[in-house]
Amino acid sequence: MPGRLERGDAMALVSIENVDMRYGGPEGTLAVSGLDLSIARRDFTAVVGPSGCGKSTLMKLVTGLHIPQKGAVVVAGHEVTKPVSIVGMAFQNPTMLPWRTTLDNVLLPLEIVEKHRHRLRKHKDEYVAQAEALLETVGLKGFGSKYPWQLSGGMQQRANLCRALIHEPELLMLDEPFGALDAFTREELWCVIRDLHASRDVTIVLVTHDLRESVFLADRVVVMSARPGRVVAEHPVPFERPRDLEIMYRPEFNEMVQALHGEIANARELA
Amino acid sequence: MSTVTENNAVAATPPKPAFRINWIKLAPVLYTIGLFVLWELAVIISGLPHTVLPAPSRVFQAIVQYWSPIWKNSLQTFYTTTLGFLIAVVAGMAIGLLIGWSRAIYAGLYPIMVGFNAIPKVALVPILVIWFGIGTVPAVLTAFLISFFPIVVNVATGLATIEPETEDVLRALGAKKMDIMLKVGIPRSMPYFFGSLKVAITLAFVGSVISETVASNNGLGNMMASAQSQFNVPLVFAGLIMLAVEGIAMYALMAWLERRMTGWAHRSSMAA
Structure with missing residues (x-):
């Protein structure tokens, strides 16, 4: 695993060491077993694998929503024992709150995170300006006063990304955020994510089923095995940044996607 | 990029032509009048005496004739119903929040609530009379007991169905x-809560009238019971009409x- 050795653990923002996670008591399903993964700062990691491979469990372990029974998860130098507030999360379902305007939805994390919640009232203007700037970067300028149900699915997902980023998290965890979108909207949002990653000091972990998405966006693609999930391979993505959507039509790109596809098919058979 | 769904009601309705009757708007009035006309005709054709089925004209005559007691008893019923209903709103909201708060409380309290709700509230009136005597208090309490369950269930449902994401x-924050x-649970349960109020207020009238019929010296329930014992059937129907009017008003x-x-x-x- 060359990606890991080069970077070393000192640089790692997230390091998962030999983690077992079992749901529902000692006899329950073992979701991941012997999971080892290290994610460097500023890195864009995509996690792919057959369905039910514990990708969502990985998300919950890193964010501290689940504490592993065995092994350790270290985020930003601290072992995770409770939810870590340096992460932003976005899921396939945008889960915007329908009674709040888009702007208020984006501001929601600031009402929760310790660092901001006490400042929010006094510095409201500053935060609103920040949220509006963020909405502009994802192409939602002027939509802050709309309600989420007045936005299309793609726009809701853009707003969802803003909500995940408003508190300037060091780590952004994306769980198939583009799964429910049509192909064109999805490509647009890939570019949004790509530009966000390029312009901000943020580490991104993207869990996805879409191999083209993973190769287009990530610095490194991690392949997980079928349940109980563990990392079976890590592939650095060789393509230069900034990447253009055009690269998806290059033969090297398709070769990599095909190789990943083969690996996942193997991982499924072994299960 | 897809466009925003426009929800502009003003833009949606075209300007109305001058002499156009809005049948949809008029329908409730027309149907109500129609019902009374059919009823009147049915009584005339069948020749039933007004001690069995009074014609609506006779009922309205009774409303005018007995207006003073009808008004007094309507106010009393309105008062016991709304008071019981308000207690139910406060208690239902509180218990709903408590039940929705944790799965353990939900698991423990829910069967008790279902069992309690299954008891016919009319069976509780005698107990309430033993504790509080006849009159206003048992009517208020019956209205409360019968109407708080839907509120509890709805508030708890709203809380229990928060999306896990x-x-x-x-x-994670x-x-x-x-x-x-x-931030999420209470605002999200509000539509369920307000939806349940429509059910609860209707039930509250059922509760207060039951209690007044069985154990009270005033209220519409009592008025109808005594009118019935004197074979004053038009007055019984007048009471029903008043209840319907109050019920519709509160529901609205x-x-x-x-x-x-x-x-x-x-x-x-x-929204699409």
Whole structure:
């Protein structure tokens, strides 16, 4: 695993060491077993694998929503024992709150995170300006006063990304955020994510089923095995940044996607 | 990029031509008049005596004739019903929040609530009379007991159906249970809550009238019971009409409140 050795653990923002996670008591399903993964700062990691491979469990372990029974998860130098507030999360379902305007939805994390919640009232203007700037970067300028149900699915997902980023998290965890979108909207949002990653000091972990998405966006693609999930391979993505959507039509790109596809098919058979 | 769904009601309705009758708007009035006309005709044709089925003309005559007691008893019923209903709103909201708060409380209290709800409330009136005597108090309590269950169930449902993703997003940010309840749970249960008020207010009338019929010296329930014992059937029907009027008025008020407070929930179902 060359990606890991080069970077070393000192640089790692997230390091998962030999983690077992079992749901529902000692006899329950073992979701991941012997999971080892290290994610460097500023890195864009995509996690792919057959369905039910514990990708969502990985998300919950890193964010501290689940504490592993065995092994350790270290985020930003601290072992995770409770939810870590340096992460932003976005899921396939945008889960915007329908009674709040888009702007208020984006501001929601600031009402929760310790660092901001006490400042929010006094510095409201500053935060609103920040949220509006963020909405502009994802192409939602002027939509802050709309309600989420007045936005299309793609726009809701853009707003969802803003909500995940408003508190300037060091780590952004994306769980198939583009799964429910049509192909064109999805490509647009890939570019949004790509530009966000390029312009901000943020580490991104993207869990996805879409191999083209993973190769287009990530610095490194991690392949997980079928349940109980563990990392079976890590592939650095060789393509230069900034990447253009055009690269998806290059033969090297398709070769990599095909190789990943083969690996996942193997991982499924072994299960 | 897809476009925004426009929800502009003004733009949607074209300008009305001058002499156009809005049949939809008029329909409730026309149908009500139609019902009374059919009823009147049925009585005339069948020749039933007014001690069995009084014609609506006779009932309205009774309303005018007995206006003073009808008005007094209507106010009394209105008072016991709304008081019981208000207690039910406060208690139902509180218990609903408590039940929705944790799975353990939900699991423990829910069967008790279902069992309690299964008891016919009319069977409780004698007990209430033993404790509080006849009159206003048992009527208020019966209205309360019968109407609070739907409120509890609806508030608890609203809380219990928070999307797990929303909860995860907030918990990962360090949100406490209280934060999640205040920011998501309670606002999200409001449409369920206001929806349940329409059911609850109707039930509250059932409760207060039952109690007044069995154990009270005033209220519409009592008035109808004594009118019945004197074979004053038009007055019984007059009482029914008054109950229907009060019921419709309160239902309309609750429906208006619901639209007013949780418009987002109705509009969101219209959005594509």
